[in-house]
Amino acid sequence: MDAIKEYIQRTGSPCAYVYDLKGLGKRAKDMKETLPEQCRLYYAVKANPDVRILETLKGIVDGFEVASAGEMDRTGRGPRIFGGPAKKEEELYRALWEQDVTLNVESFHELRRLGVLAEERQVTARVLLRVNLEENVSDSHLKMAGVPTQFGVEERRIPALIEEALEYECIEICGFHFHAMSNNLDARTHLAFAETAVNKSLQWKEDYQLDTSIIDLGGGFGINYWHPDEPFDWDEFARGISDLDTEGHELILEAGRYMTAEYGYYITEVLDVKENHGRHFAVVRGGTHHLRLPAAWKMSHPFHVEHRETWPYPFERPEVKETEVVIAGELCTPNDLLVRGEYVERLRAGDVVVFTHAGAYAWTISHHEFLSHPHPEHVYIT
Ligand SMILES: Cc1ncc(COP(=O)(O)O)c(C=O)c1O
Known part of the structure; x- marks a missing residue:
């Protein structure tokens, strides 16, 4: 997606959730249009309670499913x-x-x-x-x-x-x-x-x-x-x-999930690439304290790599090529895994990993304060 490439190019050290609100609005309209008259399409706020997401969906969906007073505050009346x-x-x-x-x-x-x-x-x-x-x-x-x-x-x-x-x-x-x-x-x-x-x-x-x-x-x-x-x-x-x-x-x-998951991306920079006991690791800025879903479900989160050519150091850039890589985060636990061994053509320190399908049960289910790292930016494509 061009807006994401553009964001990566203009940001020195990306670590962000990017939400495609235009795509989300279209998704909700398409879902509603395909349903018969007797159906009412509600959005389950717990999937992603981001206010900009709720604003996008208000006026398209017929109502909201809420699970707390906090979610009632966010949706307002209706x-x-x-x-x-x-x-x-x-x-x-x-x-x-x-x-x-x-x-x-x-x-x-x-x-x-x-x-x-x-x-x-x-x-x-x-x-x-x-x-x-x-x-x-x-x-x-x-x-x-x-x-x-x-x-x-x-x-x-x-x-x-x-x-x-x-x-x-x-x-x-x-x-x-x-x-x-x-x-x-x-x-x-x-x-x-x-x-x-x-x-x-x-x-x-x-x-x-x-x-x-x-x-x-x-x-x-x-x-x-x-x-x-x-x-x-x-x-x-x-x-x-x-x-x-x-x-x-x-x-x-x-x-919930089906509405928003595909319209959120978690984007983060690779800080290190290394080999340990025969396995290849890429370590990123951020991790499961930003995107807990793959740890909760013990799965590899879907992703692709955006390559960046700038390299600031005088020594060789660490990389893996045509092999399986584990993508880990910055936390001090071996459970901080976003990807558990998936094939990549090439992945280098300084490249950017784009985790797709990160718009539901992602940021808000994560343990943000663990290790006191900075939070990711939240960016909206309108
Ligand atoms: C009562 C209720 N409705 C709707 C949902 C949304 O489910 P999903 O995001 O899987 O569509 C949930 C999720 O836990 C729920 O508890």
Whole structure:
């Protein structure tokens, strides 16, 4: 991308997140345009809460999925779904007060707390009951269905949850919430999951004569970090979802990673190139305290090399050629690895590594203060 090359050329020692806001806006519009009328596209703020990203998406997406008061501050008013298994009292109050927030109920205890708070305030709590499905729905990276987790209420207890919720006049059951996986790469699996969620919701609606209007599928649309040229097939998903009869329910999608990952780049300079016990290492300015995802998932983050010809020293430039290289960061731990042995044509000290797909679960999930190194710059292409 020209803007990135230009940034690298004009910066002496690059270490930056670069966000392509133009590309991001187009991505969000394209995603929305392919979806059928019954779908509402929300952005899951946790994927990247950068204010410029939120500004770009506002006006394109139908709403935001938030998981804290901090995320509510960042999005401002407008349709929001508030999820998370540990909601604090002040957050519940605030969500009730703002009225444009629909709350996920994640447990019986949370339902009871909400019931009391809403009654006390004389307001109606609009809720989605969060379901942990009986069956595992994918072989995706992280699973939140069919396995014990801290999220939601297991499917077999949902009837009891509905019955209890119906006892509160101040609680309105708007529908069900099913977020169940992270980084699923297979559109057909996602469609099968959507069909299950719709069938279950319609059954509960009928069994309890509910006045529901929302079925929330959550997010989990994946990014193929291992084979970026084989991405999640969004178009196939969008076509398939059009065939589902939701009997008038809105189908909410809370996309995070799939929306922003490809529009963020982490760019950093190679400080050293060396060999150790038969392996080649390139050590960069920055590391997993800026981009923790590859360490968390024990993977090689996708990257390419931008060569720079300037070399300030009077001695030979260290380099590797046509071999596998490990790319490590500046921290004092052997776990500070961004790339765990990938082929490069050539990589020299002073070259720049561009980590692609770094726009989601990247900067904000990283342990920035470890070793007190400087933070990267944040640059926006508009
Ligand atoms: C409730 C909920 N919705 C949506 C998302 C976004 O998921 P993703 O970024 O995988 O699309 C998450 C992520 O953890 C979530 O917890």
